[in-house]
Amino acid sequence: MITQALIIWLLPLLAFTIQIFVGKRLPRKGDWVSVSAIGISFMLSIMLMIQMFMAYDPEFAVTAAMPWIETGNFAIPLGIRLDNLAIIMLMVVTTVSFLVHVYSMGYMAGDQYYNRFFAYLSLFSFSMLGLVLWDNLFGIYMMWELVGICSYLLIGFYFTKDSAANAGKKAFITNRIGDFGFLIGLLIVFTTIGSFNFSAIHEGVSSGLLSGGLLTAAGVLLFAGAVGKSAQFPLHVWLPDAMEGPTPVSALIHAATMVAAGVYLMARLSFMLSFDAMLVVAYIGGFTAIFAATIAITQNDIKRVLAYSTVSQLGYMIMALGVGSYMAGFFHLVTHAMFKAGLFLGSGSVIHAMHHSMHKLHLHEDPNDLRLMGGFKSKMPVTYATFLIFTLALSGIPFFSGFLSKDAILGGTLAFAMSQHNPIHFLLPVFGFTAAMITAFYMFRLVIRTFYGKPVRPEIYEHIHESPKQMTVPLMVLAALSIFIVYTLPSFNPTGAAGGWFDHLIQHPHSAVSAQLGHDVLHIDHETEHLAHISGIIISILVAGLGILLAFFIYYWKKADHTRIAQSIRPLYLLSFNKYYFDEIYQATFVRGLLAWNDLLNWFDAKIIDGIVNLSATVTRVFSAVSGLFDLHIVDGLVNGLANVTSLFGNGLRKIQTGQVQNYILGALLGTVLIIIISLI
Amino acid sequence: MEINEMLFLAIALTTVLSALIVALSKKIIYSAFALLLTLIGFAGLFIYLSADFLSMAQIMIYVGGILILILFGVLMTQRIYDPSQITAHNSIWVSLAGGIAMAAITGAVVWLNPWGKTLAKDFEYSTSRIGSELLTKYLLPFEVISVLLLAVLIGAVYLGRSREVHK
Amino acid sequence: MIQLNTFLIISAIVFSTGIFTILYKKNVIGILMGVELILNSVNLNFISFAKYSDAQINGQMIAIFIMILAAAEAAIALAIILNIYRDRAMVDVTLIDEMKN
Numbered sequence: 009m010i011t012q013a014l015i016i017w018l019l020p021l022l023a024f025t026i027q028i029f030v031g032k033r034l035p036r037k038g039d040w041v042s043v044s045a046i047g048i049s050f051m052l053s054i055m056l057m058i059q060m061f062m063a064y065d066p067e068f069a070v071t072a073a074m075p076w077i078e079t080g081n082f083a084i085p086l087g088i089r090l091d092n093l094a095i096i097m098l099m100v101v102t103t104v105s106f107l108v109h110v111y112s113m114g115y116m117a118g119d120q121y122y123n124r125f126f127a128y129l130s131l132f133s134f135s136m137l138g139l140v141l142w143d144n145l146f147g148i149y150m151m152w153e154l155v156g157i158c159s160y161l162l163i164g165f166y167f168t169k170d171s172a173a174n175a176g177k178k179a180f181i182t183n184r185i186g187d188f189g190f191l192i193g194l195l196i197v198f199t200t201i202g203s204f205n206f207s208a209i210h211e212g213v214s215s216g217l218l219s220g221g222l223l224t225a226a227g228v229l230l231f232a233g234a235v236g237k238s239a240q241f242p243l244h245v246w247l248p249d250a251m252e253g254p255t256p257v258s259a260l261i262h263a264a265t266m267v268a269a270g271v272y273l274m275a276r277l278s279f280m281l282s283f284d285a286m287l288v289v290a291y292i293g294g295f296t297a298i299f300a301a302t303i304a305i306t307q308n309d310i311k312r313v314l315a316y317s318t319v320s321q322l323g324y325m326i327m328a329l330g331v332g333s334y335m336a337g338f339f340h341l342v343t344h345a346m347f348k349a350g351l352f353l354g355s356g357s358v359i360h361a362m363h364h365s366m367h368k369l370h371l372h373e374d375p376n377d378l379r380l381m382g383g384f385k386s387k388m389p390v391t392y393a394t395f396l397i398f399t400l401a402l403s404g405i406p407f408f409s410g411f412l413s414k415d416a417i418l419g420g421t422l423a424f425a426m427s428q429h430n431p432i433h434f435l436l437p438v439f440g441f442t443a444a445m446i447t448a449f450y451m452f453r454l455v456i457r458t459f460y461g462k463p464v465r466p467e468i469y470e471h472i473h474e475s476p477k478q479m480t481v482p483l484m485v486l487a488a489l490s491i492f493i494v495y496t497l498p499s500f501n502p503t504g505a506a507g508g509w510f511d512h513l514i515q516h517p518h519s520a521v522s523a524q525l526g527h528d529v530l531h532i533d534h535e536t537e538h539l540a541h542i543s544g545i546i547i548s549i550l551v552a553g554l555g556i557l558l559a560f561f562i563y564y565w566k567k568a569d570h571t572r573i574a575q576s577i578r579p580l581y582l583l584s585f586n587k588y589y590f591d592e593i594y595q596a597t598f599v600r601g602l603l604a605w606n607d608l609l610n611w612f613d614a615k616i617i618d619g620i621v622n623l624s625a626t627v628t629r630v631f632s633a634v635s636g637l638f639d640l641h642i643v644d645g646l647v648n649g650l651a652n653v654t655s656l657f658g659n660g661l662r663k664i665q666t667g668q669v670q671n672y673i674l675g676a677l678l679g680t681v682l683i684i685i686i687s688l689i
Numbered sequence: 690m691e692i693n694e695m696l697f698l699a700i701a702l703t704t705v706l707s708a709l710i711v712a713l714s715k716k717i718i719y720s721a722f723a724l725l726l727t728l729i730g731f732a733g734l735f736i737y738l739s740a741d742f743l744s745m746a747q748i749m750i751y752v753g754g755i756l757i758l759i760l761f762g763v764l765m766t767q768r769i770y771d772p773s774q775i776t777a778h779n780s781i782w783v784s785l786a787g788g789i790a791m792a793a794i795t796g797a798v799v800w801l802n803p804w805g806k807t808l809a810k811d812f813e814y815s816t817s818r819i820g821s822e823l824l825t826k827y828l829l830p831f832e833v834i835s836v837l838l839l840a841v842l843i844g845a846v847y848l849g850r851s852r853e854v855h856k
Numbered sequence: 857m858i859q860l861n862t863f864l865i866i867s868a869i870v871f872s873t874g875i876f877t878i879l880y881k882k883n884v885i886g887i888l889m890g891v892e893l894i895l896n897s898v899n900l901n902f903i904s905f906a907k908y909s910d911a912q913i914n915g916q917m918i919a920i921f922i923m924i925l926a927a928a929e930a931a932i933a934l935a936i937i938l939n940i941y942r943d944r945a946m947v948d949v950t951l952i953d954e955m956k957n
Contacts, residue, residue: 694858701862701866704866705870705873708869708873709873711873711877712873712874712893713880717881717885720886721885724889728892728896731896731900734866734900735900735903738863738900738903738907740916743903743919743920746920750926751896754927755927758930758931758934759885759888759889759892759930759934762885762888762937762938765938766885766937766941778882779879779880779881779950781880783879784876785876787876787879788873788875791871792868792869795871796865799861799864819913819917819920827917834924834925841928841931842931844932844935845932845935848932848939849935
């Protein structure tokens, strides 16, 4: 199994190496190298999956390790760990990656840097798979940075466009802030426990090597990395801008896999989160969920709507991990990866069609703009049907995968709130349910404005065509993976994952913090859980239905004019439309602040430091004038006398200084001989 | 006399004789090629001392690196305005006196100390031990010397860069 | 078995030859060769003591560092020599005495 995992992991690296060096000269610019590499990885992942099902054991895990760095007492072993979590994640990554590779063959066809695109995709797949496989934080950190690099390269893929290059830089710098926290957390863990290995950390935390405030600090700092990578508030600003990259990249990296890396990391580390750290995680996740959802309502760029939706859904997952619903958070990661990748690929299909249509008409407008679309249903039936399925899944409608996972999260949040004695924690489920309603609303707004109604611009509409097979087939596959049955087998219950394989295989790991404290960090009894689950189902169906109805009410039946509504709540509308002015706030505070700080330092330097220097110079001058008189008459006399004596000697000795190197060597030799002779005597 | 020892004698003689050629030859280019023989001879002697890694390093660093550098130096400084300078030497008597004095000292040290009594061991491979020592006990010198090499690299480039003629 | 003395004598001869070379040559590159001879003979000494005593590896380690230093020294020295040559069109060490005064 380990060999299999290694092959899965290293094949994309091989493909990357081939692509980057000879890709340009290969037939078809070498796209088949990358596609077949990830294809084989995909098949092998399926085989791993089958092996996992054969075992069907929640505790299933295979590990292998070898020493990597060993100097003296300092040792970092490298190892990989294949447990259910890793195998399922492996499956998700290879599936989405493979489909995106196939889709890109159609989408990127004819691009100038076609081979480079595939090279980057392969490198990304390699790093992401590594991130999933490593059994230690150090390896994850390396891969973490590598996926960051790939993200940077692919966001700025159209680097001749200023906005793309800037978006790349923004993503990179924003991630640095989070990664800095991650690194410090890493060092705290290593200095206290002395290992990066997960099982060693587990033992270390259980036995109390890392405890109290430091444990909370480590948890929160490691979470900071996830905040950056998974675009959580307040570091969410980079993800919407990252949509400057090609659409398949948005689907692969910025919807399904890389941004989920933060969630995966938190899932891996959930055993070492103290209660306070969990609260931080939960509140940041919950707030991000609702905060991003409200922004998504007013965006007109189809990809930006999806980007904010991604931020919001990631918030859900983080919140789930924060409230201890380990399985729910990871479940939502998996289902979300499938349908959100599908949504992005579907939007890519629409954009592709728009782009070609505009190209034919020589129009230079934004192909992503929702306001130019409408009525595409009949022109792009496959894209429409799949897009609808993904939307239903994302909105949390029963019979689709999203319902199962979102409901699990909402139920978990409710259970958490009910088991705590502090009523303020009911904020979390309120965040969750409100965000669920808004999600349903903005997703249907998107669907209605893209596919339903009359074409807004008939001339563009005329030239819209369905996308080629390479693009529609991945959509259909992803749509099939968004049906509830995939995740609930062998049970056929559409209202919950309980009894299904996923629920069975992914169990909450034994909390090391609980072991250390001697009691559960978070105790939720079964009755509460059951009650929360039932009420969660009812409320979430209600709010989702409400959101959809509202969307149809405004955008389809046009009972209310949406511009009028926007006018009537103009301040709120503007706030949302401008993303709560976060970019502007960061510009005004951090960027300006930094510049102002520079100016201040500059001023300080010019006025204060220089003033002090000048003052001391004046004082010194006065002193020196006084001492000069002393000098001239008393000291000089002495010095001159000394100098005369010295120069007398010096003139004599100068004769020896011939400037001939070899004379000096001879002198040294003579000295050596003398010393030896003296010592022998 | 075993074949082993005969081979040793041959290597030792080559080393010493070619070192003398380095010292005595009139033309610098002959010295350079004699130096090649000396360095290879040292590499051979190292093998007799269980220093397999060092022997290879000797060939790679000295023969492959330093000697090539010296040859470059010789070739690049051949065009000298005064041909007599190429073969000019200092007084041979003074130099010989220095050399013999040194030989006397070192010879006396070798002669007067009971070195011969120390134990002799069989050949053992040392490469793996050097590798592990380099990354454990000698890690700091190793790092320091890598910084030094970097400094040398930059310094050599700085010195070797072509400047504009300002005359 | 070959005696330790043999190695020491070879080393001593080459060392003295190196000293002689440094004193004898006027060409800077010749002097550099003499330095290389000396460094090599020192290396031989270290390694033979390493072999014939208990501390086997330490001598070899020092020899490695000497080799690296020798390489660094040769690189810098040749860079300097080439600079001198470029300025003065000669490499005679007896004529290089600008720093005397």
